[in-house]
Amino acid sequence: MSSLWRNRDFTLLWSGQVVSSLGAQVSATATPLLVLATTGSPLDAGLVGAAGTCPHLVANLPAGPLVDRWNRRRILLASEIIGGLTLLTVPFAIWFDALTIAQLCAVVFLQGLCFVFFGLAEDAALPMVVPAEQLATAIAHNEARGRGAALAGAPLGGFLFGLDRAVPFLVDGLSYLAAAFALLLLRRDLQKPPPGPAEPLWRSAATGLRYVWGNHLIRASLVLIAVSNAVFQALTLVLVVLAGSRGATPSGIGVMFGLYGAGGLLGAVAAGRIHQRFTFRGVLVGINWVWAALLPLLALAGSPLQMGLIGALCAFVGPLWNVVIFTYAGVVVPNELLGRVMSAGATMTWGVMPLAALAAGLLLTWIGPIGAVWTLSAVMLAAAIAATVSPSIRSAPPRAEALVATSSKRAAR
Incomplete structure (x- = not known):
């Protein structure tokens, strides 16, 4: 098997997104700092966070059928260009002393909308870029890309914000445009032709929902992902x-x-190397218990350094979850349905985020950061218990056996 890095289109897509993801982490770190420095209100910061994640609730479901229907290459390119140009309005507003919370909400909403379309298009296109036997490795590389961007982007965002409030947003805007240039160089066709005439949008979206609902393991997994996404979305502002x-x-x-x-x-x-050693049940149950054990420690931490180390332990186990679940979906779900299925799943798992951001602002206003940490810890404990007793998860087959069985069925057709 040839190295994944010899795949020109994957390397271009991955490299461009390294730049874009780094810029996104820079501005993501700077945005709550900017709101708190401008208004001093955690509730305002929660409102801006909710605006940025609202597209996951309102746009994911219709975006899936459109990703399966429209040209995925153009979706990727348009998402980067629109996101970058929109974000570049922020530094100009800061320089001219015209920035408002309303503008920030509009900017992060449009960014979130571009993120939804780009993410679904990239997920659906990836099986067309890499062979099935390298899909798990490609997903692990994408996980490493995002996590590496968080590693470098967060301190860089704080540092650049300390230099000038406008600089992090200028850097992110330019990173979007650099990633768009890389996309122009892709050669491969990123989608299969649809099997028949396009369905009405609502019916096409319902197809994705039916598929998710009919697969008990995927359905249970998505519910657990939704809970953990809500907890960690709220935790960002709380920290x-x-x-x-x-x-x-x-x-x-x-x-x-x-x-x-x-x-x-x-x-x-680590996930790229060890994911095959774990069963679905071991991943879904074990990771939730790890998070349930670690979150209360944040309330007891005495310094930001200690909080960062505890957060690092929480983040360490997350990629294993993503690699196992999304590899399963990428192999099991027919590619012509993948955008719709991913959008249905994303509506469940990311749609909770605007509510979580608002909840974080309210919790911080009502009971303060320590009380908010204990509340989120209780939610995580409830999720761990639910994962342990769930019949769908308890009866889940080992991942390797599930993929082999699926591949055999496809080969027999």
């Missing part, structure tokens, strides 16, 4: 406020999230 209350500077907060990203990067590297 910013908690670290700030303990005297952390913007650079210190960036370092804290950099440690968080380092754990994710190490986890992504």
